[in-house]
Amino acid sequence: MIRKELSNYHQPFAAEGTTVKIRGSLTEKKPEHQDLIWTSMPIIDLPFMSQSLQKMIKNAGAHEEPPPNCVTSNIRNICQSSCETDQLIKTRAEVFRSSYAYLQAKRFEGNQLAGLPVVLVEKDTKLVRPDDVCLSLSYDLDFRPYLYKITPEDAMYAPFFQKIGVKNEATAEQYCNVLAAVYADSCDKQKLHSNQLRTVKRAVEQLFKLIKTHGNQKLLEYVETLYLPAVDGKLYPSSTLCYNDTVFETKRLEEALENKFLLLEKLGKCHLGNDKYEHHQLLQLLPQKFQPKMLSEFTEERVVESKMQLCELGTGCEFSGWFDKHLSSGAFKYGLICLIRENSQGKITQEAASKHVSRLLAVYRLSAAKLWKQLSGSINSHFPKLMKKLMYLWNEGNKGAPFT
Known part of the structure; x- marks a missing residue:
């Protein structure tokens, strides 16, 4: 019976x-x-x-x-x-x-259970598919209810789980699936709720770290669309977003562009630190079809003559006012830092490059023309390749752009 x-x-x-x-x-x-x-x-x-x-x-x-x-x-x-x-x-x-x-x-035959909810989670109150769980998962609580870690109670059944398709560690495909699931749950909402936002930030972090370590081949094989967060707090297909690879601040861009372009959320808000050079490198690791558009490819900065101020040296200074507005600005310092880091292929950290630039600018507190002449000479002696790029940017910058 x-x-x-x-x-x-x-x-x-x-x-x-x-x-x-x-x-x-x-x-x-x-x-x-x-x-x-x-x-x-x-x-x-x-x-x-x-x-x-x-x-x-x-x-x-x-x-x-x-x-x-x-x-x-x-x-x-x-x-x-x-x-x-x-x-x-x-x-x-x-x-x-x-x-x-x-x-x-x-x-x-493990494939007899493929795609079926057969794994116990949430204190036995829920069953999930093998694709939605893994044996090891960093920050597992941040991923619920989209991705789970096998509970300690069930760890003894690891050989069974592996045979039905449970991965030892979370894969790039699984992190992409998490982002896609959050998108499906939130695409008709005004913004993500707090738990979804936490999940998205953690998924973005782990995805980029995994790509950096193991490459992006699996994304090309299994993922059709990658969803990433934008500055408006929602998820979008990554290829429709724009990444601010310029020296302009996001707030300034949003005001100037009047929402014509939707910007990718700063990766620093996704547990990936504040190193913008590293962020740019991470995005370039994505397969081409998933990369956001680089803002520098279709924007430029243009000087508005009505707002220009004369240098104290008057017409005798070839850089008339350029130093006050640019060479001493955070944008110029950041540009130098990025160039130094690129010249060293990332071996020089952002902190070290920042200190080096600060020392250079502290030493050469002279008139605009004199500072540029001595500063460029110092940079050229240390970083000849860097100087060539800097001169190129100098010449390009004098052509003008749509921001003031």
């Missing part, structure tokens, strides 16, 4: 008293075997069974132990049955863990 709690969870393969074929049935030697197959094969339960009768039934095609394929069939039958009471949740957890243990000790 099938236990009542099992029947309450899901109807059995055959009701009590039903006549069944001996071939393909299970002789009930162990009551716990019911948990493994009650929906996928009939159970023969006789009050007394002599050895000769057992042998006869076995020869007729009955099983003495649950076949692994019937256990996986049972899981497929019950994995989407609703459990709305504490008792049903408890019964389901017992059934699944018994199945994990039994199949782990047997040979079975």
Whole structure:
């Protein structure tokens, strides 16, 4: 007789008293075997069974132990049955863990459970697909309910989970799927709620760190669209966003562009530090089809003559006012820092480059023309390639742009 709690969870393969074929049935030697197959094969339960009768039934095609394929069939039958009471949740957890243990000790086809919610999470109140869980996951609480880590209680079943497709560590594809799932849940909303925002920031961080370490090939193979956060607090396909690779501040750009271009959120807000050079490098690691548009490719800064001020040297200074507005500005310092870092291929840290630039500007507090002449000479002696790029930017900067 099938236990009542099992029947309450899901109807059995055959009701009590039903006549069944001996071939393909299970002789009930162990009551716990019911948990493994009650929906996928009939159970023969006789009050007394002599050895000769057992042998006869076995020869007729009955099983003495649950076949692994019937256990996986049972899981497929019950994995989407609703459990709305504490008792049903408890019964389901017992059934699944018994199945994990039994199949782990047997040979079975893992693909029979592919794509099905068969992994217990959320204190046994929920089942998720193998693709939505992994054995190891940094900051796992930040990813709920989009991605989970196998619980310590179920870590002993790791070989079973691996066989059905659970990854040892979260993959780039899984992080992209998390972002896509958040997008699907929020695309019709004004903005992400706090938990979604936390998940997005952590997914972006882990995705870029993974790409930096292992490359982007998996993204090209499995991901159709990458969603990244914009400055308006929502997710968008990454290729539709613009990345501010210029020296202009985001607030200034937003005012000047009047929302004509949607800017990518600063990666520094996604646990990736404040190194803008590093951020640019990370974005360039993305496959071309996922890269945001670089703002420098279709914008320029143009000087408005009506707002220009004369240098104290008057017409005798070839840079008339340029130093006050540019050479001493944060934008110019940041430009020098980026060029120094690029020249060293990132080996010089942002902090070290910043200190070097500060020392240079502190030493040469002279008139505009004199400072430029000495500063350029110092840079040229230390970084000849850098000086060539700086001179190029100097010449390009004198051509003008749409910002004031």
